Amino acid sequence: MGVAKKVLLAPMDPVHDIGLKMIRRGLEEAGHTTWLYPPGYSPQEIINGIIENQADTVLISRTLGYGVEEVLARFVDLLDAAGLRDRVKTAVGGMAIRPELAAELGFDGGFGPGTTVEEAVAFVEGRDYIPAGRAGGKQRYELVGDYSYEFKNTAIRSLLGRITAQILAWAGERTSPGIERAYLRRQMLACAKEGGNCASLKKDYARLCDGVIRGYYETGGLHPQTRKLEAGELSALRRYVEQTKAKMDPAALRHTRQKPGVFVQYGTGCPSLDVAHIKIAEAWGADGVVHFDPSWGARAEGFMEGYLTHQEDGSVITPENLSIIREALQDSTLWQVRAHRGLNTPETVLLAAHTGADLTKINIAYGSLGAGTDPERMTVDGVQAIRFAAEYGLPFDVVTNEELSGVPAHKAFAGMLIVADLAISLGARPILQPLFCNSPEVMINGYMADNYVDFNAAKILALRNIVSAPVWPGAPIGFLTQTEERVQSSMSTGLHAALAASLGVEAISIASSDEAYSGGPIAAASRTDTLQAVKEAFRFFGQATILPTPTASKWAQALEAGIEQVLYSVAEMGDFVQAVHNGLLGGREEGAYPGRVGRGTVRRV
Amino acid sequence: MKVIGIAGTAKNTGKTTAIAALINSITGVSGLCVTSIGYDGEAVDNVTGLPKPRLHLPEGALVVTADSCLPAGSAVITKLEITGLSTPLGRLVIGRVQRPGLVVLAGPNSEKALRTVIGFLKKYNVCLLLVDGALGRLAPMSAAAGLVIATGASRSTDTDKLLAEVKAFEFLLSLPVLPVQEPVLTVPSLLVDDNTGVFLPALAGANTVDFTGVVDIKPFLKITEALECRSALPLLLFRDPVRLLLCGDPEKMALKLRAYNQKGGLAGVRSPLKLLAVTVNPFYPRCDKAGKHYAAAIDREKLYETFSEGLGVPVVDVVRQGGERLAKILCIQPEQTDVN
Numbered sequence: 001m002g003v004a005k006k007v008l009l010a011p012m013d014p015v016h017d018i019g020l021k022m023i024r025r026g027l028e029e030a031g032h033t034t035w036l037y038p039p040g041y042s043p044q045e046i047i048n049g050i051i052e053n054q055a056d057t058v059l060i061s062r063t064l065g066y067g068v069e070e071v072l073a074r075f076v077d078l079l080d081a082a083g084l085r086d087r088v089k090t091a092v093g094g095m096a097i098r099p100e101l102a103a104e105l106g107f108d109g110g111f112g113p114g115t116t117v118e119e120a121v122a123f124v125e126g127r128d129y130i131p132a133g134r135a136g137g138k139q140r141y142e143l144v145g146d147y148s149y150e151f152k153n154t155a156i157r158s159l160l161g162r163i164t165a166q167i168l169a170w171a172g173e174r175t176s177p178g179i180e181r182a183y184l185r186r187q188m189l190a191c192a193k194e195g196g197n198c199a200s201l202k203k204d205y206a207r208l209c210d211g212v213i214r215g216y217y218e219t220g221g222l223h224p225q226t227r228k229l230e231a232g233e234l235s236a237l238r239r240y241v242e243q244t245k246a247k248m249d250p251a252a253l254r255h256t257r258q259k260p261g262v263f264v265q266y267g268t269g270c271p272s273l274d275v276a277h278i279k280i281a282e283a284w285g286a287d288g289v290v291h292f293d294p295s296w297g298a299r300a301e302g303f304m305e306g307y308l309t310h311q312e313d314g315s316v317i318t319p320e321n322l323s324i325i326r327e328a329l330q331d332s333t334l335w336q337v338r339a340h341r342g343l344n345t346p347e348t349v350l351l352a353a354h355t356g357a358d359l360t361k362i363n364i365a366y367g368s369l370g371a372g373t374d375p376e377r378m379t380v381d382g383v384q385a386i387r388f389a390a391e392y393g394l395p396f397d398v399v400t401n402e403e404l405s406g407v408p409a410h411k412a413f414a415g416m417l418i419v420a421d422l423a424i425s426l427g428a429r430p431i432l433q434p435l436f437c438n439s440p441e442v443m444i445n446g447y448m449a450d451n452y453v454d455f456n457a458a459k460i461l462a463l464r465n466i467v468s469a470p471v472w473p474g475a476p477i478g479f480l481t482q483t484e485e486r487v488q489s490s491m492s493t494g495l496h497a498a499l500a501a502s503l504g505v506e507a508i509s510i511a512s513s514d515e516a517y518s519g520g521p522i523a524a525a526s527r528t529d530t531l532q533a534v535k536e537a538f539r540f541f542g543q544a545t546i547l548p549t550p551t552a553s554k555w556a557q558a559l560e561a562g563i564e565q566v567l568y569s570v571a572e573m574g575d576f577v578q579a580v581h582n583g584l585l586g587g588r589e590e591g592a593y594p595g596r597v598g599r600g601t602v603r604r605v
Numbered sequence: 606m607k608v609i610g611i612a613g614t615a616k617n618t619g620k621t622t623a624i625a626a627l628i629n630s631i632t633g634v635s636g637l638c639v640t641s642i643g644y645d646g647e648a649v650d651n652v653t654g655l656p657k658p659r660l661h662l663p664e665g666a667l668v669v670t671a672d673s674c675l676p677a678g679s680a681v682i683t684k685l686e687i688t689g690l691s692t693p694l695g696r697l698v699i700g701r702v703q704r705p706g707l708v709v710l711a712g713p714n715s716e717k718a719l720r721t722v723i724g725f726l727k728k729y730n731v732c733l734l735l736v737d738g739a740l741g742r743l744a745p746m747s748a749a750a751g752l753v754i755a756t757g758a759s760r761s762t763d764t765d766k767l768l769a770e771v772k773a774f775e776f777l778l779s780l781p782v783l784p785v786q787e788p789v790l791t792v793p794s795l796l797v798d799d800n801t802g803v804f805l806p807a808l809a810g811a812n813t814v815d816f817t818g819v820v821d822i823k824p825f826l827k828i829t830e831a832l833e834c835r836s837a838l839p840l841l842l843f844r845d846p847v848r849l850l851l852c853g854d855p856e857k858m859a860l861k862l863r864a865y866n867q868k869g870g871l872a873g874v875r876s877p878l879k880l881l882a883v884t885v886n887p888f889y890p891r892c893d894k895a896g897k898h899y900a901a902a903i904d905r906e907k908l909y910e911t912f913s914e915g916l917g918v919p920v921v922d923v924v925r926q927g928g929e930r931l932a933k934i935l936c937i938q939p940e941q942t943d944v945n
Contacts, residue, residue, distance in 0.1 A: 103694050105739070
């Protein structure tokens with residue numbers, strides 16, 4: 001604090017002096033002298049008080065109604081005419097006060113709803129107000145944290161060691177068109193960077209692609225569901241990004257806890273619309289964004305190039321599309337490009353790393369059982385993708401979305417831990433991604449008949465008992481608990497976020513309030529609904545915790561035991577791919593069908 | 606540089622409408638600069654929800670507004686200088702309109718700030734600075750040389766009552782500039798009765814009572830009551846007419862000063878502020894039973910005629926007569942719009 005100030009606080013209103021009382025306490029704690037007048041003093045009496053006490057700041061509070069503005073304006077006028085205006089700083093606060101109105105009334109500052117005591121103290125002291133946690137602008141969220149990746153459950157560690165060794169030995173003798181394309185892509189990127197002639201590389205690349213994608217390289221034809229962004233659209237997008245960045249002032253979502261980071265997903269099919277969603281999410285406080293690509297992109301061999309738009313169920317991955325989205329991000333925003341489930345997994349990790357992504361997503365078990373990729377192909381490609389992630393220092397989450405098909409959590413977690421252990425052994429940094437969801441398993445067994453807390457908490461407790469690793473529930477949290485009703489949907493997201501915070505996880509992914517039921521593009525208002533709901537939930541709980549019932553611990557133990565049993569079966573089988581086919585990580589009766597896309601494309605080296 | 610302020614007797618009396626009409630009628634005049642002592646730019650009133658007039662500026666005009674307001678309108682404005690003054694909406698800057706369009710203004714909010722701005726503008730060859738008022742605020746207008754008062758049904762739907770108030774304004778704004786007569790009793794701002802007592806004993810020996818600040822009508826009446834016991838009435842000197850208008854009851858003040866003059870006393874000001882014209886606006890926001898505001902109006906003809914007959918200064922119905930008449934009135938008195 002600099003020089004101690006003399007501050008007169010006057011509620012020009014019969015009852016509304018609570019805010020001023022709080023500010024007074026803050027000012028006195030900061031060493032300033034204050035006088036708090038009773039409500040209802042006239043402008044003349046307040047100015048007389050300023051003169052008598054030689055106050056250098058006056059803070060007025062007043063609710064607004066027709067005619068009240070004239071009273072406030074008269075106060076400022078009298079202060080000016082009394083020759084005090086230039087040595088007495090003035091501010092007005094109240095429910096309807098905005099900076100524009102404060103300017104109209106002639107005050108130096110105007111404080112509306114949500115003003116903090118710190119903000120008022122900063123005004124009095126003549127400092128710029130920087131909200132807590134926003135000093136120097138929004139900081140990048142530190143996601144991975146300080147985890148040892150040590151397995152606490154030694155039996156599980158031993159089983160995973162056997163499985164990992166088997167997978168690495170098996171995959172080490174095999175390759176696929178996906179892996180070969182990834183290496184070609186690396187050469188193509190280097191060639192383009194050096195400004196060389198990349199035609200022959202592209203020719204080789206095209207030979208490893210499916211018909212439609214190959215057609216792009218041979219004839220310039222596009223996938224029927226895409227078109228190129230026009231030059232005007234691109235320049236408008238860049239202009240929009242420039243203008244939006246200039247006025248970006250991201251909100252702070254977290255209250256007093258440091259965790260979790262909050263991610264939102266985008267994938268409208270149109271890079272321009274994606275960027276608009278990203279900028280909205282950033283402004284409302286999201287720490288990170290996740291790129292969703294279209295499902296056919298996972299089933300087709302190879303990537304096209306250029307700025308492509310008009311896809312319907314995700315945004316096409318091309319080097320250019322990823323680059324323009326990267327350009328649009330705030331420096332503080334974490335960016336995840338998913339690579340987890342299809343025929344382009346290694347190349348996606350490579351492109352993500354080259355375009356500056358912070359995170360990616362890989363899961364061999366889910367890609368094989370829930371996303372339609374042949375287990376053999378997914379395993380070979382997955383191992384290579386993990387190798388790239390390790391090489392480029394790209395942490396990745398291991399999602400367990402097969403739970404949504406009906407695979408029990410303990411089987412999905414066994415698959416997740418296998419991939420995590422592979423990653424740890426290859427020097428990568430995996431993030432465990434259990435679902436916070438009302439899955440088919442949960443519905444059938446009534447695990448959430450009473451509450452949504454216990455089973456989700458059990459998942460986190462079980463994982464914490466097994467390994468020291470970051471946990472990032474997703475994706476999005478509250479899956480299958482939200483309805484088409486926006487308030488319900490937002491509240492459900494907010495409460496699941498509060499549970500995540502209470503459990504101390506590293507991050508969460510959230511949906512918009514209309515995501516599950518939009519039937520089309522997601523509305524911006526729905527995007528902000530859930531971000532606001534999460535913010536409010538964090539504010540509500542602060543450092544308070546949500547206490548699960550004793551059932552959570554019981555279920556956690558059961559989960560851990562179930563995981564160990566599954567891993568034992570897989571290890572005993574001695575063939576991971578076969579174990580997937582045999583349903584050890586999720587069977588047909590559980591909605592898990594080993595994929596067929598890419599079957600027969602793996603070859604020995 | 607002519608500095609003309611457009612002040613209102615209340616919110617929605619037609620200040621911005623008058624200034625907008627004036628700007629439209631003088632397009633082509635070089636050296637125009639516009640600012641506001643409040644905030645101009647919202648499309649609808651924040652209390653009534655009724656549409657508000659907007660200011661559209663031609664290419665080349667200067668504006669003085671908060672930094673954050675420059676990109677807020679449709680006009681393209683190039684920033685020329687940062688003044689070092691601030692507003693709740695950011696630093697006050699001087700800008701030049703490159704592409705005509707709507708502007709958002711949040712300008713100097715005190716008399717001293719307006720004087721500082723006038724100082725800044727001297728190097729930009731500004732010939733005419735129009736200062737838009739805010740609500741019923743008057744204090745910063747002391748820095749102007751000429752004043753247009755906007756009044757109308759938003760202040761009162763009683764035409765006679767409106768006229769009485771503006772006649773008081775007219776009187777107070779026409780008080781002569783008088784020299785000090787020694788000995789002088791200096792009275793600073795007097796806003797509550799309790800503070801009057803300390804000055805009463807000293808009144809007896811003063812030939813001039815010099816009110817250097819603002820004096821509320823109640824303590825002022827106590828002082829004049831004490832003075833009127835004297836055989837020789839001292840000169841009552843006020844810093845400027847704005848301080849008188851802010852006394853809390855300008856009509857009572859005008860009445861008292863007229864009576865004081867009739868009794869042989871003399872009242873005057875140190876610095877003048879010329880009333881150039883009065884604009885009248887018959888419209889006002891009215892509230893229905895559901896609490897929704899709508900635009901209502903009093904008799905337009907009667908309002909205009911009552912004011913034209915009752916006042917010595919020109920009266921303009923801007924919406925009906927356009928800005929040309931107001932511009933003409935202001936231009937025929939250029940010698941009176943020089944800076945103090």
